[in-house]
Amino acid sequence: MRKILALTLALAMSISLVACGGTDASSSQAASSEAASSQAAGSEAAGSEAAGSEAAGSEADAAATSDLRVDVFYYNFADIYISTVRASMDEQLKAMGIEPNNWDAAGSQPTQSDQVNTAITAGSDLLIVNIVETSTSDPAKDIVEAARSANIPVIFFNREVADNDVINSYEKCAFVGTNAPDAGHMQGEMIGNYLLENYDAVDLNGDGTISYVMFKGQEGNAEAEARTQYAVEDADAILTGAGKPALAYYDPNAATKYLVDTAGNWSAQAANDYMVSLLGSYNEDSGNMIELIICNNDGMAEGAIAALQNVGYNNGEGTTIIPVFGVDATDSAKALIKAGNMTGSIKQDAVGMASTILTLVQNVQSGAELMANTDQYTVDSDVAKIRVPYAMYDASSAD
Amino acid sequence: MSNESKSLAAKSGKLDAKRIGDLLVNNALIIIMLVVAGYVAVTQPSFLSPRSLINLLTLTAAYLPVALGIAGCIVLTGTDLSAGRAVGITACISASLLQAADAANKMWPNIGTLPIPLVIVIVVALGALIGAFNGFFVAKFKLHPFIVTLATQLILYTVLLLYVQAGNNNGMAISGLDAGYRNFVVGNPPLLTFPDGQGGQLQIPNFVIYAVLLTALMWFIWNKTTFGKNMFALGANEEAAKVSGVNVLGTTIAVFALAGAMYGWAGFIESARIASNTANTGLNYELDAIAACVIGGVSFVGGIGKISGIVIGVIMLRLIFVALPLVGMDQNLQYAIKGGIILFACALDMRKYLVKK
Numbered sequence: 184m185r186k187i188l189a190l191t192l193a194l195a196m197s198i199s200l201v202a203c204g205g206t207d208a209s210s211s212q213a214a215s216s217e218a219a220s221s222q223a224a225g226s227e228a229a230g231s232e233a234a235g236s237e238a239a240g241s242e243a244d245a246a247a248t249s250d251l252r253v254d255v256f257y258y259n260f261a262d263i264y265i266s267t268v269r270a271s272m273d274e275q276l277k278a279m280g281i282e283p284n285n286w287d288a289a290g291s292q293p294t295q296s297d298q299v300n301t302a303i304t305a306g307s308d309l310l311i312v313n314i315v316e317t318s319t320s321d322p323a324k325d326i327v328e329a330a331r332s333a334n335i336p337v338i339f340f341n342r343e344v345a346d347n348d349v350i351n352s353y354e355k356c357a358f359v360g361t362n363a364p365d366a367g368h369m370q371g372e373m374i375g376n377y378l379l380e381n382y383d384a385v386d387l388n389g390d391g392t393i394s395y396v397m398f399k400g401q402e403g404n405a406e407a408e409a410r411t412q413y414a415v416e417d418a419d420a421i422l423t424g425a426g427k428p429a430l431a432y433y434d435p436n437a438a439t440k441y442l443v444d445t446a447g448n449w450s451a452q453a454a455n456d457y458m459v460s461l462l463g464s465y466n467e468d469s470g471n472m473i474e475l476i477i478c479n480n481d482g483m484a485e486g487a488i489a490a491l492q493n494v495g496y497n498n499g500e501g502t503t504i505i506p507v508f509g510v511d512a513t514d515s516a517k518a519l520i521k522a523g524n525m526t527g528s529i530k531q532d533a534v535g536m537a538s539t540i541l542t543l544v545q546n547v548q549s550g551a552e553l554m555a556n557t558d559q560y561t562v563d564s565d566v567a568k569i570r571v572p573y574a575m576y577d578a579s580s581a582d
Numbered sequence: 583m584s585n586e587s588k589s590l591a592a593k594s595g596k597l598d599a600k601r602i603g604d605l606l607v608n609n610a611l612i613i614i615m616l617v618v619a620g621y622v623a624v625t626q627p628s629f630l631s632p633r634s635l636i637n638l639l640t641l642t643a644a645y646l647p648v649a650l651g652i653a654g655c656i657v658l659t660g661t662d663l664s665a666g667r668a669v670g671i672t673a674c675i676s677a678s679l680l681q682a683a684d685a686a687n688k689m690w691p692n693i694g695t696l697p698i699p700l701v702i703v704i705v706v707a708l709g710a711l712i713g714a715f716n717g718f719f720v721a722k723f724k725l726h727p728f729i730v731t732l733a734t735q736l737i738l739y740t741v742l743l744l745y746v747q748a749g750n751n752n753g754m755a756i757s758g759l760d761a762g763y764r765n766f767v768v769g770n771p772p773l774l775t776f777p778d779g780q781g782g783q784l785q786i787p788n789f790v791i792y793a794v795l796l797t798a799l800m801w802f803i804w805n806k807t808t809f810g811k812n813m814f815a816l817g818a819n820e821e822a823a824k825v826s827g828v829n830v831l832g833t834t835i836a837v838f839a840l841a842g843a844m845y846g847w848a849g850f851i852e853s854a855r856i857a858s859n860t861a862n863t864g865l866n867y868e869l870d871a872i873a874a875c876v877i878g879g880v881s882f883v884g885g886i887g888k889i890s891g892i893v894i895g896v897i898m899l900r901l902i903f904v905a906l907p908l909v910g911m912d913q914n915l916q917y918a919i920k921g922g923i924i925l926f927a928c929a930l931d932m933r934k935y936l937v938k939k
Contacts, residue, residue, distance in 0.1 A: 260913065287913045291865065293856045297641055301904050304634040305626065319757035321857040402746075402753035403860065445743060447862055 249280045251309065251548050254302040256295055258315040258342060260287040262449065263482050264511040264531060265313065268341065271537040272311075279541070279548070283311075290448055292316040299326050303333045309547050310337040311540060318403035320346035327353050336553050338543050340536065345405055347566040355553050357567040359539050365573050366510050366529045367410040371417025373527050373575050374477065374508055378418065379425050385506060388470045392431045393422075395475035396461065397441040398483040400449030407449075410479045410510060411441050433465055433473045449479060451486030458490035466494070476507040481516035481528055484509030488524055497524040512576040520578055527577040536571050610930055611877060615898050622905040629908055632776070632784050639786070641900040643793035644855060646893065649871040649878075650800045651713075651844025653892050654837040656875050657817040659884035660720060660727030662838070663868055665845050667738035668712050670864030672705040672849025674745055676763075677756040677859040679704070685758025689749040695760045706846040712738065713842020717835035727838075742861050756859040767854035789851050796847070801889040803840070813837050818885025873920065874899050877927040898923070 255272060257265050269285065276283045284302065288295035292315040299310060310330055316322045323344040330337040336355035343360050350356050378385060378393060385393055397415065400407045419429040432440045444453035458476075465471050476491075478484040484507050491497045497504050499522060509516055512530035519525035539560060546555045554567050561570040606613065622629045648665050655662040678689040679696045712734065719730040747753045767789050774786040804810040812833045815823040824830055848867070853859050878895025880887030902923070906916050 282910070284907055284910065285913050286907060287916070290862065292858055293644075293852060293863075296856060297644075297903070298907075300637055301634075301641075301907065304628070304631065304637040305908050306628045316755055316858045316860070318860070319755040319858045321755075321757040321759070325857060403755060445861070446865075447860070 249548060251281055251544075252284070252305075252307050253281050253309045253311065253544065254284045254286065254299075254305075254307045255311040256286045256288060256298055256302075256313060258288050258295070258313045259290045259448070261289070263513045263515065264480065264533065265341070267513060267533040268313075268536055271534045272540065275537050275541050276544070279544070281544070281548075288315050290315060292322050296322055296325060300329060303329055303335070307333075308335055309544065310335060311544075312337060312339050314339055314342050314344060317342050317345065317405050320344050320349045324349045324352075327356055330356070336543075336547050338540060338553075340540055343405060343568075347563075347568075350566050350568065357543060357553055357569065359536060359543070359569045360571065361531060361573055362570045363406040364409040364413055366406065366531070367413030368417050369529050369573055369575055370410060370414040370477070370508055370510060370527075371419075372421065373529070373577070374414060374418040374475070374506075375421025377506060377526060377577075378422060378475070379427070381506075382427065385474050387467060387472050387474050387503070392428045393474045394433045394471070395430050395477060396433050396457075396473050398454045398457065398476070398478040398487060399441040399443040400479035400483060401447040402443050402445075404447070407443075407479050414477050414508070415440070430475065433461070433471070444483070449482055451482045451489070454478060454483035454486035455490050456486075458487045459493070462490060462494055472505075474505065476505060478507065478509045481509035481511040481513045484516060484525060484528070485519065488519060492524075499523060512574075517576065520576065520580075523578065527575065530574040530576040530580075532571055532574070539569055539571055607930070607933075611879075611898065611927055612894065615894070615901060618901060618905060622909055626908045629905065634904075636784055636786055638897070638900055638904055640790055641903065642893075642897050643787075643790040644851065645867075645870060645874070645900065646793045646896050647796055647844045647848040647851065648867050649874040649892050649896050650796065650889070651841035651848075652868060652871045653875045653880045653887055653889075654804075654813060654841050655727060655731075656872070656880045656882060657813055657885060657887050658727070658834060658837055659817055659882065661731065661872060661882075662713075662716065662727065662841055663731040664712065664716060664734035664738055665731075665841070665868035665871060666864040666866050667735050667742060668709055668842060668845035668864070669849045669852060669867050670859075670861065671712075671738055671742045671745065672709050672846045673853035673856075673863045674742060674756055674849075674859045674861075675708065676701055676705050676850045676853040677759060678745075678749070678751070680760045680763040680853075681756070681758050682760045687750050687752075687754060688758065689751045689756060691750060695763075698763060698766055702847075702850055705850050706843045709846020709849065710839040710843040712845070714835050714839040716842070717838030720838065721831045721834035739861070746859075746861050753861075757857055759854060759857055764854045764857065767851055789855065792847075792851070796844075797889060797893060804889055809833065809836060814885050816885075870899060873924050876924060876931065879927075879931055881931050882928075883932075 253276065255269075257269060259265060260269075273283060273285070284307075286295070286298040286302070288298060295312075295315050299312065302310065310326070312323075312326060314323050314326070323339065323346070327337060327349055331353050337353070338357050338359060339350070340359040343363055344350055344358055350358055382393075383389075395415075397411055399411045415430060423429055442454075442457045444450050446453065461473060465473050476484070476487050478487060488497050488507055491505055491507075496502055497507065504523065504526070506526040508527050509525065510529040510531070512528040516525060516528050520528060542556055542560075543553055546553055554562070557569060561572065562568065563570070619629075628634055648669060652662050652665050679693070679701045680698070681688050681695065683694050716727065716730050716734050719725050720727050746756065768787045770785040770787050771791075774791070776784045804813070812823070812828045815826065815828055816830060816833050820830065849864065852863065856863070874895035875887070875892055876882065876895070877898050878888075878891030878893070880891060880895075899920070902916065902920055906919065907913065911919075
């Protein structure tokens with residue numbers, strides 16, 4: 184009897200829980216629709232044209248929710264930049280009436296390969312892949328083969344498939360991303376110019392050279408390699424061109440001129456760990472403070488800044504600012520830059536990346552060639568790779 | 583019918599209800615699995631398509647060896663955190679020894695491509711050696727396996743990081759594998775190729791067969807050998823086992839070494855299956871394997887576990903992996919659901935144990 188009572192109670196509790204969940208969902212839905220309508224109102228105020236296109240979008244939305252099954256594979260949900268791309272992809276795909284299936288590989292190529300095969304068996308119509316493994320194209324090749332045997336298009340994005348033959352081997356295959364070395368070149372240029380303008384302020388110990396540390400996101404990743412190399416080389420070129428000495432790595436005896444996230448996750452945590460331990464032996468009291476911090480991405484830059492803030496640097500007005508440079512211009516990095524706690528970043532245009540991919544998705548939806556309607560983009564001459572341009576981002580940048 | 587027989591019948595009816603209840607609870611996971619599978623099949627009929635089922639089968643086969651190995655450690659009331667890194671190092675070694683002769687950045691240019699059986703022997707032996715190392719410290723110094731294997735995991739990661747930077751590799755992914763090797767693992771025999779009815783072919787890769795053989799072998803070792811009996815005796819009650827003449831040191835080392843050999847095999851398979859091997863290969867495989875074992879009823883209490891349970895556990899985890907996205911479940915929720923199932927499975931498991939007590 185007591186058992187039955189307990190069971191009934193438990194049942195009642197779980198039902199009430201579900202009911203609560205239900206109201207929760209509906210109330211949040213209401214909230215979001217409210218937000219949407221206020222957004223619409225805002226854009227109306229901003230420009231009737233924008234509002235018009237939005238209305239058209241929602242009309243199409245109402246008219247026909249597409250039955251195109253689109254699977255998007257992200258290399259890691261935990262990556263900040265990738266999260267912004269995901270947010271913008273979701274929004275734009277939903278505007279097209281497509282409900283994307285998002286997959287998280289959590290930084291593991293085996294997981295991703297399994298996910299791709301699973302999605303194909305589930306009847307996917309289009310694969311959009313943010314490949315995990317970039318130092319070799321073999322996993323990408325396997326994915327292309329799987330897509331070919333199922334006769335569905337595959338779009339790689341952001342993390343480049345280096346081997347052009349893999350992309351070229353299948354006519355329904357394309358890549359959308361940046362030209363990796365550009366980020367490094369641009370970061371180097373930005374650093375060089377910044378230092379020329381602020382040389383004496385940056386040179387804390389007044390020894391005439393700037394000591395720096397480089398945080399590398401991952402060993403063996405083409406983008407990380409390029410950024411690590413060119414950021415320093417190009418900055419050096421600008422400095423020596425203006426008669427200043429080249430940058431000096433903080434530890435002249437180091438075997439490699441960078442500290443790398445050994446887990447290969449480009450993580451803030453790794454940069455933070457390094458920075459905290461560096462600050463123990465390299466500081467102003469010993470006259471060997473690190474005067475410049477270059478990071479492969481903004482996540483690592485934020486990690487380094489957090490470590491600096493622990494010991495009273497880079498904390499707004501009145502504190503000494505160690506220049507920190509990142510790549511990606513994520514929202515949180517932008518906030519840091521606007522507050523003056525970070526110096527610059529290279530903007531990877533998440534919205535632009537998403538909208539470029541969307542052009543290809545539309546092609547698939549309308550049954551056109553995968554690479555149709557791409558004249559306005561920068562496309563490599565010998566391979567179906569669309570390049571989304573980078574841009575510099577510092578305190579003077581808009582937005 | 584007399585009153586007496588009526589009450590007897592009622593009694594037996596009651597007994598039956600109780601028995602059915604027990605049966606339901608004891609097989610709750612299988613029932614849940616079937617319910618989930620049924621739900622997915624109804625909402626997404628493509629889930630039951632042969633292609634999709636073969637996908638589930640191959641995924642299960644891929645993750646089975648590590649679970650089969652780690653289960654032995656759990657039966658000894660232990661665990662093995664070094665499994666993932668052991669898979670990583672053996673995968674990288676397999677790949678580096680079996681790169682095609684003309685691969686770009688061939689890691690060891692002077693050795694060509696070694697024969698496949700030799701490489702299997704090397705990596706399985708290396709895995710067994712790593713396991714024996716774990717087992718030795720566990721048995722000899724009475725250290726908890728959690729501590730020993732945590733240490734081994736870290737040591738192996740260093741070895742792995744150094745290894746991927748060795749030779750011509752410079753920390754890049756080890757790829758460009760020999761076609762014969764990939765074919766040996768992911769290729770498929772004509773016997774297991776079926777037409778899919780739409781002009782295509784359904785292919786079951788070789789490593790599924792290997793996984794079946796491996797499961798049979800492990801079943802034999804666990805159930806039909808003295809070593810298997812000793813392992814369960816030791817896991818259930820070390821003192822009692824010792825008194826009855828079980829060699830604790832030898833058995834512990836052998837259990838961990840057997841687990842290590844499984845990781846070596848898993849590394850050999852994973853290497854060709856994924857075709858790209860980095861220092862991250864194998865990361866966290868042990869957690870999935872441990873989860874599969876406890877879901878399948880291999881108890882951390884020790885001395886309890888069945889091979890069939892492990893297989894079910896692995897299928898269950900892969901089912902979550904395959905099914906949740908199929909029904910349009912948010913990927914963010916996947917981890918919470920996995921966690922919930924592990925908790926539920928273990929609670930159920932302990933409940934059985936407490937009742938027994």
